[in-house]
Amino acid sequence: MAARHYDATPPPKALSRFLPFAPPLLGEDELLELKDTLDSGWITRGPRCELFESRCKELLNASGTLALSSCTAALHLGLKVLGVGPGDAVLTTPLTFVSTAHAVMYTGARPVFCDVDPADGNLSPASVRELMEKGCRAGAERLREHKATGLSVKCLLPVHYGGFPADLAGFREAAGEYGLHILEDAAHAFAAEYGGSPVGSAALQRPAAPGLNALSAFSFYATKNVACGEGGLLTGPESLIRKAGVLAAYGITDERKIWGRYAPKGTWAYDVSDLGFKNNFTDLGAALGLAQLRKLPEMQSRRRAFAEIWLRTLSDLDGDLVTLPREAEGTVSAWHLFPLRLKLDRLRIGRGEVAAKLKELNVGTSVMFQPVHLFSYYRKALGHAEGDFPEAEAFFESEISLPMSPANPVPLVEEAAESLRRLLISQAR
C-alpha cells in the first residue's frame, strides 16, 4: 500500500491533566452498599455474596454462579471440578495474563500453548485442531495423547482477549470431536456476547458431547468492567458449581455452616469432605459488586463511547500506521481493552517509545500481554524460547492498550485520541 500523507497535521499536544489507564468508577452507590454491609455486622462470605451470585446468574443467564476470591481461583477450581490433574494437558493461549497458565500448573497438569489468531489475539480453533491432529497420537481415546509430553489432553482454555469473544462455536465443535472440556477465561468478558447470548450463559455452555462440560471464569479485579477490588466468578452447570463451592471453602460440605454457625439457629458442627482451599468472596466485595452491577449498563455504554472515539479519531490511520480492533460478526465485545496494534514497519519508533511519549503527553497506557511462555519461570518449567509462538510474540511487540475506563471524562479521552493520532503521524516513515 502506498504511504498516505498527513501533511497538515499539527504536532501532538499534552493533555491538561493525566488520563489514567483503568481507574474503577466508584461513588455514592458503593458507599451506601458498603455502609449497609458494615451495619449488618457480617463482612466475609454471607448473604450479600449469595445475592450477588443470584444477580450475576440473572444477568448472564447462567445455570450456576459461584463468587470467589479471584478469577485465578475460579480458573483453578474450574479445572479441578472438570477433573484436570497430574498427567493431563490443557490447551491454551500464551497471549494472556500469567494466571491462566498458573491455574493449570496448580492442578499438577501442564499448559500446552497454541498460537493466536493475529486478527484479534484470541486462541483459534484452527490452531487447536492443528495441535490435536499433528501434535497428538491416538491413545485409549482418539487423538488425546500429546506426543511431545506423553500427557493426555483434557481441556481447552481459551481467553476472551480484551473482552472480544473467542470463537466459541469453533471450540465447541473441536471439544466434541476430540472429547475435551472447555474452561473459558472470561476475566475480560463480563457483559460480552456471542451469538446473542452472554459469555458465561448456560446457552453457550451446552455440553459438546455427553460427559463433557463447559465453565466460564470472570474477574472482578480493580481494573475490570465490574470492579470489586478483588474477586472472581465461576459459571456453569449447578452440579459442578456446587462442587467448586465445597472446594472454595476448605472442603467443608455445607459452606452455609461456616457463615451461618453464629446465627441463632446455627450449629458449630460441620464435615470436611475434601482437601479444599480458602477461595471465598466476601460480603464487602459483594457490596461493591452489587453497586457495580446496577450501573453496568451505563458503564458499558461509556466504554463503547470511548471505543468509538478511538476508532473514529484513528480511522484514517487504520491499515497504514495502525490496526484497529474490531468486533467479529455475531459478537459484542465487553470493550475491557482497546488493544491498538502499531504497524511498526511504518513508524520510526517502537511500541515502548510510543507508550513513553504518550506518558509525556499525560496519557496512561498498558501492554497486554507479555507472552506467558517467555517468562523465566515458563522458559525453565516448560522449556520455551523466543520464536515458539510467533503470532503471539508479534501481537505483543506491536500492542498498546488505550484507556477505556468509564471513570474517565469524555473530553479528556477525545484530547488523548487526537494527541495519539498526531504523535503517530509525526513518527510515520
Ligand SMILES: Cc1ncc(COP(=O)(O)O)c(C=O)c1O
Ligand atoms: C486474562 C486474565 N485472566 C485471569 C486474570 C486473573 O484475574 P484475577 O486477578 O481476578 O485473579 C486476569 C487478571 O488481570 C486476566 O487479565
